[in-house]
Amino acid sequence: MKELLKAEFGRLFRSKMFRILVILDVLFNIYLIYGSEITGTVSKTPYVYIEVTQLTMLIFVEVYSFVAGAFISLFISREYSYGTMRNKIISGHSRCSIYLTELIVCSAAGMILLAGCLLVVAFTHFKYGILDEEAGYLIKMVIICCILVIVYNALIVFFSMLIDSKASSVVWSVIFVICLTVFSSMVNSKVTNDEYARECRSNGKEYVHSDIFDDTERKVYTALDSTLPMTQLMKTFTMTNFVDYGDGTGYVEEFIPPKGEETARFAVIDAGLIAAVTVLGIVFFRKKELK
Numbered sequence: 001m002k003e004l005l006k007a008e009f010g011r012l013f014r015s016k017m018f019r020i021l022v023i024l025d026v027l028f029n030i031y032l033i034y035g036s037e038i039t040g041t042v043s044k045t046p047y048v049y050i051e052v053t054q055l056t057m058l059i060f061v062e063v064y065s066f067v068a069g070a071f072i073s074l075f076i077s078r079e080y081s082y083g084t085m086r087n088k089i090i091s092g093h094s095r096c097s098i099y100l101t102e103l104i105v106c107s108a109a110g111m112i113l114l115a116g117c118l119l120v121v122a123f124t125h126f127k128y129g130i131l132d133e134e135a136g137y138l139i140k141m142v143i144i145c146c147i148l149v150i151v152y153n154a155l156i157v158f159f160s161m162l163i164d165s166k167a168s169s170v171v172w173s174v175i176f177v178i179c180l181t182v183f184s185s186m187v188n189s190k191v192t193n194d195e196y197a198r199e200c201r202s203n204g205k206e207y208v209h210s211d212i213f214d215d216t217e218r219k220v221y222t223a224l225d226s227t228l229p230m231t232q233l234m235k236t237f238t239m240t241n242f243v244d245y246g247d248g249t250g251y252v253e254e255f256i257p258p259k260g261e262e263t264a265r266f267a268v269i270d271a272g273l274i275a276a277v278t279v280l281g282i283v284f285f286r287k288k289e290l291k
Contacts, residue, residue, distance in 0.1 A: 004093060004101040012075070012105055021071060025113045028063070029120040032056045053121050053138065060117045061145055061233055064110065065152045065181065069173040072106045072156045077166035086290045095286045103157045103278060110149040118142065140263045144232065147270045151229045152177075154274045158281040162288060184230030191225045194218065227273070232266050 012018055033056055079085040079102075088098055156173050163169040190213075197211040213221060225231045 001097040008105040025116040029117045065177045069177045073160045073169040073173045076160040077169045080164045099282050099285050107150050107153045148229050154277045184228040187224045188231045
């Protein structure tokens with residue numbers, strides 16, 4: 001497996017497409033921070049810097065899911081196009097080692113791109129400073145981002161390793177990411193509406209009755225809301241509570257930094273998801289006939 005990793009990392013760093021992605025990654029994140037309309041007020045309040053940082057990392061993971069869908073599919077499908085995948089097996093490498101190697105290398109590529117994002121964020125931190133009480137929150141954001149990058153890689157590698165055609169691999173991977181994103185948004189919206197309606201009902205306020213789940217629906221949607229990568233991202237970066245300040249404006253959303261146990265719970269769920277997808281991918285890849 002050591003030889004496979006060396007060969008694949010060499011192929012990754014020689015890839016012009018990956019080099020271009022790294023450059024675009026840095027430029028894109030610089031634009032998000034320094035080109036944001038809100039950036040002009042960062043020097044006045046560190047809290048605004050926290051908001052800009054959160055927005056930058058949130059957008060990075062959202063965009064990365066689509067970029068990974070295309071890049072990983074093209075990166076792996078070339079192994080089939082050039083017959084390299086078949087040659088590796090003929091040379092005596094196990095299919096399990098080949099699959100894990102692709103997952104490790106693609107995950108490393110994602111981490112490099114994430115590092116580019118964090119580097120830009122770090123420069124902003126050195127310039128504007130950061131509140132001590134927010135440092136822990138930023139660490140939790142970084143941890144969740146790292147884990148979600150691997151989750152997306154595991155899901156996309158699963159598709160890419162089982163589809164020979166370069167075009168089909170890219171199309172199906174991107175379609176999967178789109179469907180996953182839309183479905184995650186729908187689930188998160190329903191759970192949020194349910195929480196808001198229950199809060200209003202308990203305080204004698206008006207609410208939409210259809211927004212409240214029954215017990216079974218609530219368990220299903222809550223489980224999905226904690227499992228889907230994009231909903232985890234939204235819950236981590238935009239956790240809110242509905243508060244009535246008594247000023248006549250009604251209930252408003254108030255930001256609540258995620259608790260440590262919430263981050264740990266997401267990490268455990270994601271680790272299980274990565275392991276399950278990887279095991280299934282290896283099982284199916286072992287049964288796949290290579291042309």
